[in-house]
Amino acid sequence: MNLFKPISDEVRLSQILFNQYKRPMKLVLGSIFACIAAILQAAGGFLPGIGYFFSPLATAPILLGSMFSIPLGVMSYLLTMMLLFILQPTELFIFPFTTGLLGLGIGASFYFFRKRVSIIAAGAILLMAGMMSLLYIFHFPVLGPAVSDSFSFLTTVSIFLFAFLYSWIWVELALIMFKRLKMVFIQ
Numbered sequence: 089m090n091l092f093k094p095i096s097d098e099v100r101l102s103q104i105l106f107n108q109y110k111r112p113m114k115l116v117l118g119s120i121f122a123c124i125a126a127i128l129q130a131a132g133g134f135l136p137g138i139g140y141f142f143s144p145l146a147t148a149p150i151l152l153g154s155m156f157s158i159p160l161g162v163m164s165y166l167l168t169m170m171l172l173f174i175l176q177p178t179e180l181f182i183f184p185f186t187t188g189l190l191g192l193g194i195g196a197s198f199y200f201f202r203k204r205v206s207i208i209a210a211g212a213i214l215l216m217a218g219m220m221s222l223l224y225i226f227h228f229p230v231l232g233p234a235v236s237d238s239f240s241f242l243t244t245v246s247i248f249l250f251a252f253l254y255s256w257i258w259v260e261l262a263l264i265m266f267k268r269l270k271m272v273f274i275q
Contacts, residue, residue: 091203091204091205091208091256092203092204092205093203093204094202094203094204095198095202095203095204095207095263099155099198099263099266100198102156102266103155103156103157103198103199106156106157107157114157114159114160115163117153117156117160118153118160118163118164118167119164119167120149121149121150121152121153121160121164122149122163122164122165122167122168122171123171124148124149125146125147125148125149125150125164125168125183125187125188125191126146126167126168126171126172126175127175128142128143128145128146128148128149129143129146129168129172129176129179129182129183129187129188130172130175130176130179131143132176132179133176133178133179134176143179143182143187144187146168146183146187146188146191147187147188147190147191147258148191148261148262148265149164149168149191150164150165150168150187150188150191150192150195151190151191151192151194151195151258151262152195152262152265152266152269153165153191153195154191154192154194154195154196154198155195155198155262155266158195158196158199161191161192161195161196162192165184165188165191165192168183168188169183169184169188181222181226181228181230182222182230184218185218185219185221185222185230186215186218186219186222186230189214189215189217189218190211190214190215190218190254190255190258191258192214193210193211193213193214193215194207194208194210194211194255194258194259194262195262196210197210197211198262204259207259208252208255208256208259209252209255211251211255211258211259212248212251212252212254212255212256213251215251215254215255216247216248216251219231219247219251220244220247223235223237223243223247224237224238224239231243231247
């Protein structure tokens with residue numbers, strides 16, 4: 089997987105074709121993405137232990153929604169936060185700054201950039217900014233109690249490396265999921 093390899097033009101073509109759908113179809117699809125994301129994000133609170141494996145998957149519906157259409161992704165992101173307020177309010181610190189922001193950032197990056205490295209870097213920067221905001225501004229222990237909430241260069245570099253690798257994985261997964269889903273939504 090070459091970092092500098094451009095994404096295929098079929099992603100851009102699918103975005104253009106998706107925009108031809110009527111507004112009610114887009115609203116329903118955005119709502120479905122939001123429900124899936126909220127359930128996956130809230131799984132950590134409902135099913136302690138195994139639920140924490142499902143939480144990171146909340147990125148996928150927001151990412152796919154943003155890949156089809158940025159307004160659809162933003163709508164799914166905001167609806168997910170509203171649903172989390174009802175289902176699992178403790179997740180409102182995590183989702184908007186980590187999984188949701190990553191999905192929204194990577195999905196929107198497919199509109200603006202053609203090279204994988206640009207899309208990955210945009211996602212990594214947003215994820216890093218969200219994690220650092222939680223850790224250093226809100227003093228929320230997003231990395232657990234072992235990591236201090238006072239600024240550390242080593243922690244910052246570690247967060248960036250993690251964010252870059254994690255973003256890279258999501259970009260590759262998104263391309264695979266998008267190719268399979270576009271057959272369902274774009275005909």
